[in-house]
Amino acid sequence: MAKLYFRYGAMNSGKSTALLQAAYNYEERGQHVLLAKPTIDTKDADRISSRLGVTREVDFLVDATADIRALFAEHRARVQQQARDALVPDADATRADVACLLIDEAQFLTRDQVDDLLRIVVLDGIPVLAYGIRTDFQTQAFPGSRRLMELAHSLEELKTICRCGRKALFNARLVGGRFVFDGDQVAIDQLTAERVTYESMCAECYLAESGGRLG
Numbered sequence: 001m002a003k004l005y006f007r008y009g010a011m012n013s014g015k016s017t018a019l020l021q022a023a024y025n026y027e028e029r030g031q032h033v034l035l036a037k038p039t040i041d042t043k044d045a046d047r048i049s050s051r052l053g054v055t056r057e058v059d060f061l062v063d064a065t066a067d068i069r070a071l072f073a074e075h076r077a078r079v080q081q082q083a084r085d086a087l088v089p090d091a092d093a094t095r096a097d098v099a100c101l102l103i104d105e106a107q108f109l110t111r112d113q114v115d116d117l118l119r120i121v122v123l124d125g126i127p128v129l130a131y132g133i134r135t136d137f138q139t140q141a142f143p144g145s146r147r148l149m150e151l152a153h154s155l156e157e158l159k160t161i162c163r164c165g166r167k168a169l170f171n172a173r174l175v176g177g178r179f180v181f182d183g184d185q186v187a188i189d190q191l192t193a194e195r196v197t198y199e200s201m202c203a204e205c206y207l208a209e210s211g212g213r214l215g
Ligand SMILES: [Zn+2]
Pocket: 162, 163, 164, 165, 166, 201, 202, 203, 204, 205, 206
C-alpha cells in the first residue's frame, strides 16, 4: 500500500540531500521517480540543491494555484509513454510507471495541495515523499507542513544541531547578521536591502535571542 511520508526538520537538516538520495535509491533499481517543488522558493528556481553540492532539475514546479494532482498525472503519463516506447513487452512492470513522487520545500504547498498529495497516494496508488521545514522563524507551522503533520501516514524528523550542541528545533532569522523576530513568513532575499539568513536553533538559544518571545 502506498503511503504519504513527511520528513521534516529545521533548516540545514539535510532534507534536500535526503531527497536526492531517495531518488537515487529508486533509480538504482531501474525505477522512475518524479521530482517537484513549489515555485515560491526562488533561491534555486527549478533545481533541488543539496549542501553537499549535488543538484538536480525538478520535473515540475507547483505554484500556489496549481492543481498538483493534474500536474502529477500529466508527468506520470509521460513516464508511462516513455516506458512503453523503450521497454520490451515482458519487462518488469514496476519500471513502466512512476515509483514515487518526491517533493522538496513542501512547507510552501497550500493546504489543498497537501490534500491532493494524499489523493495521489490513496486514489492513484503512488507513494509521496514530502520534505520540508516544520515551522517559520516565528515558530509557527507553515501551512503545508501543518497539513502534512495532519495527513501523513509516516512522520520522520531529520535532525540538525544547534550552535550549543542541542538538537535544533526552530529557525531564527537574521537580517544583515542581526536576529529579527518580526516580518513576513517568507522573506525574499532580493527584495530586502540586507541579506536574510537563518540559523537553526534549540528552544533555549531561540528564547535567549528573542528575549522570551515565541512569534
Ligand atoms: Zn542551542
